[in-house]
Amino acid sequence: MRDLSENFRGIEPYTPGEQPQNSDRIKLNTNENPYPPSPSVQTALRSFDCGDLKLYPDPNMSALIDALAAHYGVGRDCVFAGVGSDDVLATCFMAFFNSGKPILFPDITYAFYDVWANLFSIDFHRVPLNGAFEIVKEDYYADNGGIVFPNPNAPTGLDMPAAAIEDILKNNSGVVVIVDEAYIDFGGESALPLIEKYDNLVVTRTFSKSRSMAGARVGFAFANPTLIRELNTIKNSYNSYTLSNLTMKLASAALSDEEYFNETVGKIIATREKYKLKLRELGFEFPDSKSNFIFATHPKYRAEELFEALKASNIYVRHFDAPRIDNYLRITVGTDEEMRALTDFFEEYMREAEK
C-alpha cells in the first residue's frame, strides 16, 4: 500500500502565542502594541475604494517602497517589503543561506529561525548566549553560512551596541548577516546606517509592534541594492503579489503620522520602565529590556506556576518550555492599567502563598 505522506516535507512548525477570544482578557503574550494604529490608518481605510481591489496590486510595491525609503532616508533600491517580517525573514533565508555551511543564531532567540532553517534544509548551529543572556560577538567569527539575530534579542529584550554588530559584519564579509530589528523602536541602536558600508547586512523591521499593525501583516527590510534585488527575485519566484492594494495604503498612512508613533512608543517605554521598578519590588529578576516586553524570573515562584495562575485569571503572558528559559515569563508591556492588573495579581498571589 502506497503512503502519500512519504513525500510530505514533514516539519515541526513554529507555535505562535495563543489568541484568546474572550473579550475581557488581558493579553500580554504576543508582544502586540496596546494602542490602536494611528488615526491616519482609519482615514485611509475610509477613503479606500473597493473597486480598486479588482486589479492586481503593483508587484513592485512602489508607493510603499517609496514611502519607506523617504521615511528612513535610504534609496528606494535599498528597501524590500513583505507579509510581516516573518515573510521577509523567510525570503532572506531562501535567498541568502545556500552555502551548505551552517548558519549561526543564538540558542535563546526568536523560535522561528530553526523552523525556517529546517523548512529550507539549511544546516544551522545555535550559539549559546553567555550567562547574562548576552550575545558574545566573538562567538560569531567562526566559519559559517550566514548569521541571524534579533536586536534587541527576543525573548531576552537585551540590545547590542551597533559597534558590536559592526565587528560581526567585518568578521563575516563573505556571508549575509541579518539583524532582525522587530523591536528596535523601543530602544537600542539600529544597524540601519551600516547598510551603506557593509554589503553583507540586511536589517529587517515590522509594522506589527511599534506601529500597532500586527493584524495588517507588513514587514520590510533594508540592505544594499544587490541584496534587495535578490530578495525581489525570490519573492517574484514565490508570489508576485504579496501585499494587497489596501494593506499598502494603510501601511503608508501609518508611516505618515510620526507624531502618533512617537507618542505611543514613548508611552510604552515609560510604562516599561515604571513596571520594571514594580516587578523588581516584587522580587522578579530580568535582563534590562530595550523592547516592548520584560523577560522575568522569580527566585521563589516557578514561571510555569505563575503562567497558569495568570491564565486562570484571564491574564495571558508567554512561557517557553525550552532549556535555560523555562523558569522565565515573557511579559509584553501593555498599558499602565494592564500592567497594574498584572502586578496587582502578583502581589495578591504572593500574599496568599506566604500566608
Next chain:
Amino acid sequence: MRDLSENFRGIEPYTPGEQPQNSDRIKLNTNENPYPPSPSVQTALRSFDCGDLKLYPDPNMSALIDALAAHYGVGRDCVFAGVGSDDVLATCFMAFFNSGKPILFPDITYAFYDVWANLFSIDFHRVPLNGAFEIVKEDYYADNGGIVFPNPNAPTGLDMPAAAIEDILKNNSGVVVIVDEAYIDFGGESALPLIEKYDNLVVTRTFSKSRSMAGARVGFAFANPTLIRELNTIKNSYNSYTLSNLTMKLASAALSDEEYFNETVGKIIATREKYKLKLRELGFEFPDSKSNFIFATHPKYRAEELFEALKASNIYVRHFDAPRIDNYLRITVGTDEEMRALTDFFEEYMREAEK
C-alpha cells in the same frame, strides 16, 4: 575576494503581466475581472475598526475557513487559505513534492509551475499538450512525483471533464495531484466533489478572478483533512499569519453575496461568447475557452505585431514569447465596451493593412 552572491539561490522569477498606470488604458492582460467586488465588500470595509489591526490575526483563519466550508459544503478541516492561489500553490509544492521523482505538468500552462519547481529544487517534466492544445490524460500515467495542471488550462482556456481528472487520480494514487481551478467559475466542471473519494487530490481556487479581488490577495484550497493538515504545517513553518484581519473580513463578505457573483460571472460568460463570434468573423482562431480569457491566433497577422499595435493604442493583452504559443494573444474578457474597443481596433487595423 569573496563573492557574496555564491550563496544566493539564483532563480529566474515569474514575469507577471504589465500593470500600466495610465488611467485611460484598456487592460485585458492579466485576467482580472472588469467588475468591482460585491458592494458587501465595501460595506465590510466601512464597518471595519482599524483598532483591530493592533492584534495578530487568528492564525487558524477560522472565520474565513468556516465561511468557505459552509459556502462550498465541505468540512472545515478540508479547507486551506493563503495570500492568493499563488501562495497556496507554492505551499502545496513545498508540502507535497518531495519524492525526488519529477513532477508532471503541461508544456503549455501557467508559467509559475516551473518557477516554483526550480525555487524548491523539485525535478519536473513538461508533458506536451496535443495538437489541439488538449491535456491527454494517459500522458500522466507514468511514474512521477506529483501532478499539477489548471482546469480550465491557462493560457489555452480549455477545460477537461471531471471523469478524465478522475482517471488521472486513479492512476496516481501514490502522489498528490493538484487541480488549479483559478478559472473554474467561468465554465468547466469542478473536481471538488472528488476530494471525498480521492485522498491524493488538492483543488485550488482564488478570489482574484470570479470574485473581482485580485488586489486583496486571497486564495484557497480543498482536500482531505490529512493534506490540509500538512498544508497548515508548512504554512505555520513559513509564516504563521498570512492573511490580515481585514482581508479575511472582506473575503467573507464577498462570499456572502452569491447573487452578485452569479450576475457578474454571467455577464463575463455572455461577453466571452458574444466576442468569440466577433473574433471568429475577424478571422481569429482559438480553442473554445471556458475561462475569462480567449487564446487567439490569426492566420494573416503575427501575434506579436498585433500585441504591439494594441499597446500603442493603449489596449493591453498578453503575449508569451514561448514555443508553440508565440503566435497567440491571451485576451482577458472585459466588459462589452472594452471588447468592442478591441474588436473595433482589429477591424480598423485589418482594413488599413488590406488597403
